[in-house]
Amino acid sequence: MGPNYYLPFLLVSAAARKTKCRLPRVAQSAGRSVMDDWPLLNGLMALVVLVPLAYTVVFSDKLRKWRRRWYSEFVGELRVVWNAVLDEKKRTFLAPLAEAVSNDDQLRLKKSIRILEIGCGAGTNLRYYPDGASLVMVDCSSSFEERLLENVKKYPRLFLERIVYSCAQDMCEITDQSVDAVVSTNVLCCTNDERQVLAEILRVLAPGGKFYMIEPQPADKLSFTFALQWILTNSGIWPYLFDGFRLTRDYECSVREAGFSAVESTTFDLPRSAHFVFRIVSKQMCLVATK
Incomplete structure (x- = not known):
């Protein structure tokens, strides 16, 4: 996978950390909003990035042999x-x-x-x-x-x-x-x-x-x-x-x-x-x- 595969996820994650904007509130429970769940969302996006990366690293030899x-x-x-x-x-x-x-x-x-x-x-x-x-x-x-x-x-x-x-x-x-x-x-x-x-x-x-x-x-x-x-x-x-x-x-x-x-x-x-x-x-x- 080329480096551009991960670019959208990195941009979204960076925007989440740097911007002050607030997302519309949805069904709230105990006074929580979607903004309160940004750490969870960042974690999920990290998984989206790291899992394919780990898969590529683990199976890289097999992928190279298959490609050749x-x-x-x-x-x-x-x-x-x-x-x-x-x-x-x-x-x-x-x-x-x-x-x-x-x-x-x-x-x-x-x-x-x-x-x-x-x-x-x-x-x-x-x-x-x-x-x-x-x-x-x-x-x-x-x-x-x-x-x-x-x-x-x-x-x-x-x-x-x-x-x-x-x-x-x-x-x-x-x-x-x-x-x-x-x-x-x-x-x-x-x-x-x-x-x-x-x-x-x-x-x-x-x-x-x-x-x-x-x-x-x-x-x-x-x-x-x-x-x-x-x-x-x-x-x-x-x-x-x-x-x-x-x-x-x-x-x-x-x-x-x-x-x-x-x-x-x-x-x-x-x-x-x-x-x-x-x-x-x-x-x-x-x-x-x-x-």
Whole structure:
């Protein structure tokens, strides 16, 4: 449960202690009013707060184990649908990589480029990279390594330069201005500080390098969908179930403020009938930012 779950109870309790207002008197007995029962009400509200908290603490290990198992199975199924729906969109979006010219002299002679992918997972984007590309794959977890290496073997035209296990906010193992393109699909939505991630992307990109990003966008603010997104995000439910995924962030605004020389973006909608999750995150954005 997110910290916002307890906010209403804390506010009511604080108001009860600090204000001098009196509630209307109801059926009184022995000259007592509802105001005389504030200590009892405060105690009851404390129970409302502490019982769920205690339950969470006592069963936290079980909840974490359940979440890991559920997340692995559910997201695995979701990724199959996601990749099928976005296949043609990704192919078109990443096609310009084939025309890119490397900032590295040796790679330029080979007519190759160096691509850094953040949140590479099992390598579902390998099929979209141009022949001869040199790849630096970054992920915060090594659990996908075996499947990633198996997938790399299916694309002998690509060269896996290295795998870096690091969070996107701190890619210190990647040299400054050393990559020609950065690719990220649904990564910023799961980070704690997207501005720090963007600063790292700018650092590792060579001059003129490009950042290719596909991320969900919040729904229109006056829509029911946005209200649902706000509730699911601020209650902590969606971030807990989906590895920190926050539904209400405006990533295009963050990218434009990060310091890129040019930013181009387009939006599109996922077919809501393909998966129930798409009903909540149907609006998506393709964005290309140039250093």
